[in-house]
Amino acid sequence: MDKKILQHLSNDPLLKKAIETVQLPEHKPETTVYGSLLRSIISQQLSVKAAATIYRRFVDLFDSTTPDPTLIITTNVDDLRAVGLSKQKAGYMHNIATFAQQHHLDKIDWSTYSDEQIIAFLTQIKGVGVWTVQMILMFTLQRPDVLPTADLGIQQAMQELYGIEETGKALITKMKEIAAPWSPYRTTACLYLWRWKDQ
Numbered sequence: 001m002d003k004k005i006l007q008h009l010s011n012d013p014l015l016k017k018a019i020e021t022v023q024l025p026e027h028k029p030e031t032t033v034y035g036s037l038l039r040s041i042i043s044q045q046l047s048v049k050a051a052a053t054i055y056r057r058f059v060d061l062f063d064s065t066t067p068d069p070t071l072i073i074t075t076n077v078d079d080l081r082a083v084g085l086s087k088q089k090a091g092y093m094h095n096i097a098t099f100a101q102q103h104h105l106d107k108i109d110w111s112t113y114s115d116e117q118i119i120a121f122l123t124q125i126k127g128v129g130v131w132t133v134q135m136i137l138m139f140t141l142q143r144p145d146v147l148p149t150a151d152l153g154i155q156q157a158m159q160e161l162y163g164i165e166e167t168g169k170a171l172i173t174k175m176k177e178i179a180a181p182w183s184p185y186r187t188t189a190c191l192y193l194w195r196w197k198d199q
Contacts, residue, residue: 005185012181014161015189018196025195029140034096034105035066036140037122040132041092042085057083072097092127099125110141138187147179147186157193 001024010016042058043051059065061075061083072080072093080090100106110118115137122133131150137143148154149172158164158175166174182189 001188005188008185009182009189009192012178015182015192018157018161019192022192022195022199024191027139029142031140032066032106033108033110033122033136033140034069034100036136037096037100037125037128037132038066038072038093040135041089041096041127044089044132054084058085069097069101073101089127092125095126096128115143115146138190143187145184145186147176147182147190149175151190153194153197154190157197160197161193 006019009019038058039055042055046054058080059067061067061079062071064071077087077090077094080093081087085093113121118137118141119130119133122128122136123130131148134146134148134151137146138148155171155175158178159171162174162178164171164174164178179186179189
């Protein structure tokens with residue numbers, strides 16, 4: 001981890017304490033935004049193990065780790081459901097593939113978009129929410145300053161570490177307040193918080 005980032009985050013004594021107790025695992029970024037969108041829909045509300053099983057069956061259906069949008073669009077919902085997707089998720093896969101085709105997602109230079117623009121753009125897809133796009137910003141596009149306030153793991157970690165008693169909107173406000181000094185490295189802070197909570 002970059003020393004400059006760690007020094008900056010260590011200005012927060014409580015976060016520093018958490019950072020010192022954990023080691024971050026190596027992370028290989030997802031290759032494309034489109035592929036990440038497909039994988040994230042499969043993973044929604046499932047354990048890691050169940051999601052991996054369904055994802056494997058899904059890619060086997062197309063003999064490709066990132067099936068071409070046309071292949072998904074022309075595959076009927078029943079065939080998608082046969083690999084373990086719910087009817088709703090099968091519909092979302094069609095939505096993503098259609099959107100990818102219409103907007104040429106594979107040709108977009110994401111570096112020309114701000115985080116907010118990417119969230120506004122991709123949440124037009126039915127089934128894709130702000131949290132999903134934030135995960136793509138963090139893990140696929142490697143954006144350095146993302147704070148997913150709706151993430152349960154981050155909420156719980158911050159509640160525990162900072163003794164936050166607020167709930168609902170007040171909790172989100174408090175989280176943003178505490179995390180403001182971490183900027184522009186809030187993504188790294190979150191990676192440490194997730195790891196700290198897991199331990």
